[in-house]
Every structure is written in structure tokens, then in C-alpha cells.
Amino acid sequence: MTDSTQTLPVPEAVGKLYDRLTLTALNDGTFNPNIHIGFWDTPDSTATLEEAVDRLTDVLIERLLVDDSAHVLDLGCGVGGPGIRVARETGARVTGISISQEQVKTANRLAAEAGLADRAEFRHADAMKLPFEDGTFDAVMALESIIHMPDREQVLTEVARVLRPGGRLVLTDVFERAPRKAVTHPSIEKFCRNFMVTLADADDYVAMLHRAGLRLRGLLDITEHTMQRTFTELARPTAGAERPEALGQTNLPDLFRPSDMVGVDEFGCLLVAAVRP
Numbered sequence: 001m002t003d004s005t006q007t008l009p010v011p012e013a014v015g016k017l018y019d020r021l022t023l024t025a026l027n028d029g030t031f032n033p034n035i036h037i038g039f040w041d042t043p044d045s046t047a048t049l050e051e052a053v054d055r056l057t058d059v060l061i062e063r064l065l066v067d068d069s070a071h072v073l074d075l076g077c078g079v080g081g082p083g084i085r086v087a088r089e090t091g092a093r094v095t096g097i098s099i100s101q102e103q104v105k106t107a108n109r110l111a112a113e114a115g116l117a118d119r120a121e122f123r124h125a126d127a128m129k130l131p132f133e134d135g136t137f138d139a140v141m142a143l144e145s146i147i148h149m150p151d152r153e154q155v156l157t158e159v160a161r162v163l164r165p166g167g168r169l170v171l172t173d174v175f176e177r178a179p180r181k182a183v184t185h186p187s188i189e190k191f192c193r194n195f196m197v198t199l200a201d202a203d204d205y206v207a208m209l210h211r212a213g214l215r216l217r218g219l220l221d222i223t224e225h226t227m228q229r230t231f232t233e234l235a236r237p238t239a240g241a242e243r244p245e246a247l248g249q250t251n252l253p254d255l256f257r258p259s260d261m262v263g264v265d266e267f268g269c270l271l272v273a274a275v276r277p
């Protein structure tokens with residue numbers, strides 16, 4: 001369930017945002033194969049943002065429990081960084097989908113360049129209506145993608161349908177850490193508006209998984225490992241993310257910059273694992 005006061009993302013518009021972001025990054029030399037936050041194991045970890053971003057993919061891999069016999073769906077695959085890493089680290093076959101055509105093109109190119117085109121393949125599709133038969137996948141990963149989808153419960157119902165019995169789902173999501181205030185922090189509100197994101201209702205997550213036909217295997221608030229450090233790193237001038245055009249925002253009256261989120265510790269991240277019974 002999503003707070004009814006939040007504006008629901010429109011998949012086609014989200015696709016255009018990521019088309020823009022991909023082309024800008026390819027043109028200005030800031031391209032990164034991963035589009036998600038970092039994970040630092042300890043507060044004094046010296047890992048760079050780049051290392052921490054891969055570490056978050058590895059945190060997901062540890063929970064996916066797949067090997068080279070598995071077929072994994074990467075739901076909202078970005079430009080393929082995480083999916084290619086899963087294919088390389090586990091030997092699993094990965095099919096990724098994104099609502100952005102430019103991302104799909106780039107992800108397939110990166111898979112070919114990595115010599116993994118036979119194990120990692122990307123296509124354009126909307127997660128709200130997956131173009132796969134029932135029970136196709138052994139596991140589904142959704143790294144920072146359900147945040148853009150207009151109906152979490154519908155997406156999870158689709159995930160349950162395409163998973164085989166016993167198949168696992170691992171995802172990350174964003175939420176406002178309790179106690180939820182009457183007025184959302186203006187930086188969170190701006191982030192959600194500019195990047196077409198809604199906040200999950202953390203209190204309803206377990207019930208929502210049940211309604212979708214999934215059973216909880218783990219639900220962790222990983223905010224302390226991820227959010228503040230990521231925004232602090234991105235706010236450094238050398239990261240280049242403070243530039244208005246860097247994050248794909250155009251024609252917006254009030255641009256979001258990573259420094260807006262420094263110190264806003266109510267913006268939280270959840271790591272969720274579930275299984276299809």
C-alpha cells in the first residue's frame with residue numbers, strides 16, 4: 001500500500017527519465033554501470049562509493065541463494081551493472097528488464113563487452129505486467145526499482161507469478177523511518193517528486209507480501225549502512241552529482257541535489273527477502 005497523498009509514478013515517464021540519465025552520463029563521461037546506493041558494513045569502513053555500490057549488490061547475492069543452475073530475473077535492471085555481477089559471481093543466467101530503452105541497449109552492450117552475453121540478457125518491459133510465463137524464474141532481484149512503480153502490490157503479485165514454488169525475491173525499497181510525520185521532510189518530498197518515487201509503508205510490508213502470494217524471509221532497515229553515507233559521498237564536488245543536469249532532471253523548478261539529503265536521516269532503506277511458497 002502506498003500513501004494515497006503521493007503522486008503515482010507513470011512507467012513511460014520513468015522510462016524517459018532513465019533514457020535521459022543514461023544518454024547524459026554516456027555523453028559527459030560520468031557513466032556508471034550501477035544506479036543505486038552504497039552499502040558500508042561498518043561506520044568506519046573506508047570503502048569508496050564505487051566499492052560500496054558493488055557491496056550492496058553482493059548483499060543481495062548473499063540472500064538470493066542461487067548457483068549456476070538458476071535463472072534470475074533482474075526487475076528494473078538499470079544499465080546492467082548488478083545483473084552482470086550476479087551472472088559473473090554466481091554463474092546464474094540473468095534476464096533483466098527495464099522500462100528505459102536506452103538502458104536496455106547499454107546493458108546488452110556491457111554484457112557483450114564482459115563476455116557474458118550468453119548469461120546476461122536485457123529487454124524492455126514494464127514490471128507491472130511481466131512478459132513471462134508462470135514459474136519462469138528461480139529468483140528475482142529488484143534493486144532500488146520498486147520505488148518507481150505505481151503499485152507495489154501488483155508488482156509483487158507479478159513477481160509471485162513468475163517465480164517457481166520455492167523461488168526467492170530480494171529487493172530494496174525506500175521508506176520514511178518511524179514515527180511517520182504529518183509532513184514529509186521537504187528534501188524527501190523533492191527527491192520523490194523529481195525522481196518519480198513513492199515511499200513504501202514499512203508497517204504494511206509483511207501483509208503486502210502475503211496478499212501478493214509471497215512469504216517474508218527477512219526485513220531489515222539498512223539505512224545506517226547506506227543512505228547518509230551515499231548522499232554525503234555524492235555531495236562531494238568531485239562526484240559531479242551536484243550539477244543540475246547530472247541526475248537527469250530537466251525543466252524542474254526546484255532541482256534536487258545530493259547535499260539536500262545530508263542530515264535527513266528519516267529517509268530510510270529496507271532490504272526485503274521473501275519466498276514463493
Ligand SMILES: C[S@@+](CC[C@H](N)C(=O)[O-])C[C@H]1O[C@@H](n2cnc3c(N)ncnc32)[C@H](O)[C@@H]1O
Binds near residue numbers: 015076098128143146
Ligand atoms: C534506480 S534504477 C536501479 C537500476 C538497477 N537496479 C541498479 O541498481 O543499477 C531504477 C530502475 O528501475 C526501472 N524501472 C522503474 N519502473 C519500472 C517499470 N515499471 N518496469 C520496469 N522497470 C522499471 C528503471 O528503468 C531503472 O532501470
